[in-house]
Amino acid sequence: MADKTSAGVLLFRRGADGTEVLIGHMGGPYFARKDDGAWSIPKGEYVAGEEDARAAASREFTEELGLPVPEGEWIALGDVRYGSGSHSKTVTVWAVEGDLDPSLVVPGTFEMEWPPRTGRMAEFPEIDRADWFDLTTANDKLGKGQRPYLDRLARILRGE
Numbered sequence: 001m002a003d004k005t006s007a008g009v010l011l012f013r014r015g016a017d018g019t020e021v022l023i024g025h026m027g028g029p030y031f032a033r034k035d036d037g038a039w040s041i042p043k044g045e046y047v048a049g050e051e052d053a054r055a056a057a058s059r060e061f062t063e064e065l066g067l068p069v070p071e072g073e074w075i076a077l078g079d080v081r082y083g084s085g086s087h088s089k090t091v092t093v094w095a096v097e098g099d100l101d102p103s104l105v106v107p108g109t110f111e112m113e114w115p116p117r118t119g120r121m122a123e124f125p126e127i128d129r130a131d132w133f134d135l136t137t138a139n140d141k142l143g144k145g146q147r148p149y150l151d152r153l154a155r156i157l158r159g160e
Contacts, residue, residue, distance in 0.1 A: 003081065004089045007057035008043025010077065010149055013099050013132070017102060019157060021138050021150065022100055024094050026126030027107065029114055032128075039141035040127070041093055041149065053092045065124045066106030069097030077152045082145030093148070095153050102130040 011022040023039045025031065031038040043061030048052065054074065061069045075095040083089050098126050107125040114122040133141055140149070 001061060005053070005151055006045050006091045007053040008041045008091065008093050008154065009057050009061040009074075010041050010093055010095045011061075011070065011100060012095055012153060013097065014157075015128075018134055019154070020132040020134055021131055021153070022070055022102070022132050023138055023141060024105075024107070024130040025126035027128040028112065029124070034141050037143055039089075039138075040143060040144050042127070043091060043093065048119055053096065057092070058082060059075070063108040064096065065130060066098075066108065066146045067100060067104060069096055069101050070100060072096045073152075077149050077156075080145060080148050088145055089145075093146075093149050095156070096151075105130045128153045 007023075013020050013022075024042055025035075025039050040118040042061045044063060046056030046060075057125050062069075073096070075097075077093045077095050079090050079092050080125065081088060081090045105127070107127045109123050109125055111121050111123050113120065114124075135154055138149055139147055
């Protein structure tokens with residue numbers, strides 16, 4: 001089975017206290033009581049070869065947050081592959097400098113059987129909240145597979 005492909009946008013802003021990134025807390029019942037490791041870069045799946053990764057990243061950002069990607073230069077942060085077996089995924093991310101008010105986020109939704117094995121479908125938000133975090137805090141909040149993007153962004157902003 002081929003890896004799934006996903007693309008996203010890591011929005012960042014620079015201020016007196018350093019760089020902050022906007023990430024979203026994953027919605028749904030599995031993450032409701034989790035914080036560290038339960039946040040994600042706004043991203044989503046696409047079919048490689050059928051859709052451009054950058055177009056998918058823009059679409060998924062809008063679907064997850066209900067807001068378009070702010071105008072700004074798209075900085076390629078590259079690919080990261082994580083997971084294993086049938087759950088492996090290659091994620092491509094761009095950083096865009098901009099600002100966005102998290103209180104304006106209107107997340108998209110998804111459906112899943114809940115509770116499990118009941119046959120009942122329930123609707124949940126893709127993300128249940130979004131917020132700005134400094135890079136150190138974001139490193140704790142993000143799922144492990146997405147953390148390399150924070151280091152890549154920091155190196156680029158330092159001119160390395």
